[in-house]
Amino acid sequence: MTATLAAQSDPYILPLPSPDSPVVLSHWISPGNTHPNSRYQDPVWSLAPLIDDPSISLYKLRWTSCPAPLREQMKRAVWTMINGELRPTSVSVRKNAARTRASIRGMHTTWLEWMRLARWLHAHGVTTLHSCTAAEWRAYASQRWDELLSRTSAERVCRNLTNLWAFDQLSTCPSGITRPPWDSEGIDDFLPAADGRGGGENVREPLGPEALSPLLIWSIRFVDDFADDILAAWTERRRLAALAAANNANQAGQDALEDLLLPLIQSRAPLPATRYQGRFTLARAYVAALTGASLDQTDEFSKRHGLASLAAERPGPCPLEVPVTGRVEGKLWRGHLDFYEAADLMRHLGTAATIICLYLTGMRPQEIQSLRSGCCPDPGRSPDGSPGRHLIRSRHYKNVADEDGNYISGGEERNVPWVAITPVVHAIRVLERMVPKGELLLGAAHHDFNQQRGFHGTLKSVTLNKRIESFVAWVNHHSMAQGLTGQSIPADPHGPIAVARFRRSLAWHIARRPGGLVALAIQYGHMRTVLDARISSGYGSRSRNGIHSVLDVETALAAADTAALLRDRVAGGEKISGPAARRALTAAATTPRFEGRIVPGTFAKKAAQFLARDGLVLYDNPDAFLICAFKHDNALCAPDPGATAPRQYACQPGCGNTVRTDAHARQLQERADDIDKLAAHAPGPVGKRMRTNAHRLRETAAAHHATAQTLT
Template sequence: MTSLAVENDPYILPTPGPNSPVVLSQWISSGNKHPNALYSASVWPLAPLIDNPSTSLVKISWKHCPAALLGQVKLPVWTMINGRLRPTYLQNQGVSARARTSAEDMRDTTYEWMRLARWLHERRISSLGNCTEDVWRAYISERWQDGVSRGHAEKICARLTDLWAFDQLGARPAGIARPPWEAEGVDDFLPAADGSAGGENSKEPLDPQVLGPLLVWAIRLVDDFADDILAAWTERQRMFTAAAANRASRESWAALEQLLLPRIRSGDGLPTVQSHGQRKFARTYVSALTGTSPNQIGRFIEQHQLATLAREQPGPCPLQVPVTGRIDGNPWRENMDFDEVAELMRHLGTAAAVICLYLTGMRPQEVQGLRSGCCPDPEPGADGTPGRHLIHSWHYKNVTDDDGNHISAGEEREVPWVAITPVVNAIRVLERMVPEGEFLLSSAHHDFTAQRSHLGVLKNGALNTRIRDFAAWANREAAAQGLTGQAIPEDPHGAIGTARFRRSLAWHIARRPGGLVALAIQYGHMRTVLDARTSSGYGSRSRTGIHSVLDVETALAAADTAAKLRDQVAAGEKISGPASRRALNAAATTLRFLGRIVPKTFAKKAAAFLARDGVVLFDNPDALLICAFKHDNALCEPGPGATAPRQYDCRPGCGNAVRTDTHARQLRERADEIDQLAAAAPGPNGRRLRANADRLRETAANHEATAQPAKAIA
């Protein structure tokens, strides 16, 4: 096959061997005497290509290319050195494109490809053939994060496209996917003119398997453990105050001996705390318990060599506060510990911040700018129904004065945010951690160990560190509590950072995943609020607010649904439902939007995509159907101007419903699962469950009786 390809296509080069020259002889001028190298060498000199005496003699060093991808990168580089790009390819690359470039440009292009190889290797991608469109999007977004000018970014995109082009010119192509900017236009993939990487859409949303347990532990700390932690912190602070005020007395010395001498003699654990990586005697704790002064504690430690014994006989420092928090009905701690409280307070603040970052739609700057009192309890309505909690926040992005000057201090947002219950609970906990009117994430009041007088609020770097530490603590706690299924795995797209939560909210609203993320109904209500876009825009002063992020995720989810339906009918599946013909037309005409990293300009395209009433498809894994959303047909009663259904309120008999054979199979599988539950349920509950299972089977049977192949419907 290789020989035929080489004979019939002059642009395809034969596969080099270990002893093949790096530069083939036809590209070396007769007067060039610079040494060549072999393909197997670790350094490739490009001097044989250089005849200009004023040009530096460049070379390619392979030491920074990961071994797993070395051979795969070397081949297209060798092809670039010795081959030519096709004229048909060059026609679409602009007037500056060349079939062959300079040696210096080849070196720079090679190092750009090596950089990609290192990024792939870090993500355990061991084949260039796995460089799919999705991977391209993720890489190019991260590539701009170090700060790249728009012009240089365009050149980088061209070099990466050349990797795809030269891969095809080798006798053994790796099968690299065509970069998406070649089909969609490079402008949408470039950073802003100032070199920034773009807006929220350029951030990879958090993986559901990561965000689910992270949110579970955050809500658990805020809702279930906060009272215990805050009470323990109050007691700890009281003990510090008491210890500092103690005066020496015979009674306090006697109390000290009564507490510690039996433990010293028996070898039982002594009260200790962790300090600078070592277990040390808990001076303050013991002083507060016994009423002893610092001098008395010091003398006792010296007399009984407690500094050494503390390391040999470490023990807890239980606090006399009740433990009310439960996990699966059991207390989460036997006692709250004096030494652990500061760490728990730190994690509690982080948990509350995670909830606010994720479940509001705010940018990190807005969450950091929230103050105590920002979310007052609402007045009841005229009919006595409770009103919505609103968060009054300050925003900072693009805030200017009348002359167009940037206002660093920001301004209060005209349209407040609507707070769902977990957010209200998180704010209430943070309000208990800081003084009235103070920033909820005040640096000074969240330094629980040293309690230094920091200015301002916790910055993104500090929050990112705390989130990482919180995840590590949650994993230790999950193991200790026997909840290994609630451990937080590593995110495949990198560290959990504050900038990723906003995009993640939109992603989960649009896709409503199951599993540990158990707020689907609340997500649905948030979509209703977001789709309202009241006044100048909910949570926004412009079209680039949270709704643009939501539009992007909804459009990507809808495109995925269309692609999946297209693949299913191509595989021979039948479909049923009143909207079958519309759904097939939509599936046939919807473009594939592969990947989750998208440029910020995609938001306009996404809004236009969703505005096509009647031809946008929404997957509903709870109802086991596809909604070909047409506003006037929808029984879920979407609000005026809504471009998506209320998926949490999907109703039987809707004219937008479509089902496939896969849905019918899933209906029967769910019915079987419900029957198993019914067998273990008491009489009335069991009957209701069996009736539900029967309805699911009836729905599956209706599909099977009415379903048709795509050709028959079209």
């Protein structure tokens, strides 16, 4: 009775669940969610009824991982976390705790931490949560930090552990676990020393151009040049597989088997083979489809003649009757397409299209994973008759909450769509050909080409990372086999190529490679102008969820490096010229030197403020052999209203923002010499234009030497 009255008087207190109570109460399940609900008494709880994001795995909580003496108390606390809400007064005083309910990933992470604590308590003789006192909390935290957690991770762990106490307070039958001391005394003294490690996309290293450029080139080749061949091969492969499965045993099939295979056996020629469990064996489905024999007939014939061993000794191809049309450097990319290679090629095609979307949109992986067929319709024409932009309608998930501050697993559609450049449109069109209409472009069930296991949702990030690794391995093997020297994809110096690194890589290359030292330079330039506009027709223009913060960080870091380089050159005795020389030195003197590559989460806002200092931000432009001390009103590159960066690919001579050093002048001379060497071997008119260009570069260098001063 007392518990019932408490629950009625306090809306945050939940009644005790019964053994048959659902793990997820119905009011937390969205109308379209049809996943089965577990019962409280079940040994495994599914969180699927809470999951509407296709990129999230269907998490399960297995209670065998919890020590038996603590299991019932932990189950009550976890059930309360799944179905309850923290009091607004308790979350308002916490740093970085804005919600009364966690996301699904957050719940799963919290559960894992609670299970880790339960096992530690049990190992130290603590069999009830009531016996977990401040001494146990301190000892556990100290040991946890010995596991090399960063300060940011440690803070997150403390928050998850505090939630065990907080949710215990919301049960009509609390265990009485002691409040963690860091929640009452302050957290700073309980955390390990700051070491710069932490999460977030800005702390991930961008992909290096030496790896990213060939990766992107091969991805575009797959989409633009190989896709028709691969899709046709997959269609033919499925047709033959269905034919083989449907064939009935008959004499005609038996005769066809003998006509096809006996000559190969007698002549010791290669036999149609496939790799199974690490070794070659007879390609039974392919042979059955070609001959009209049943699979049983094919197996019996194979056993009678020992074809499994013969195929392992001399494996042969299984060519499909599909023409090869794609070319690499003028040559057909394959001699033929193989029955048993079709599934792998489809997987690589999907991976290539995903890489293009990840790198050339600026979307987070979660948004790419939730795209559906039809998300990027063909545009109509503008009032002036010009073709409109392709726009991608997507759902975003970060910081999406309802009016009560509760995380919405299904996210919401962006108010402002993303602008898709041509390679992205082509990639989406290929993915649309790989899945049924209206389905997820990366639907796991449709991209499981080998086994068709009907997986839930979309391809997960772990799977995509493995597929990228496999794609790189295929490209490198193919490049070597076809003699395509210099076209392999080298290892990235900062580790595996992962989906989480593409977003920052895009921002890095826009900020650092304005002239296009990486493939698709023109598109990068166009994206920069769209990004700078930040208007409703722009590129993911919602400031909190768009790519602007990532781009601002990279641009600010690049500008800081440029300022440091200018300071060093002037301090080393180099002279400086240009109408913006004195302003550039002022900017360099007031720009802090950025040591290292660690970027805290608060840096994005500071980066935007840094870039807003009109006239005091320096942009290196190696293709124009100058530094731009960008002042909007002086710029001749026609920046958009409100832009905080120049159009570096559209740099114009005579601009009032120009700054050059002696190093730039030397580079101009060296470039002029290189052009003259090329001009000596070029046809007459072309050589003349090249020599004119070289002369212009030398004149620019001479103008620097004539006007340069030592400024301090």
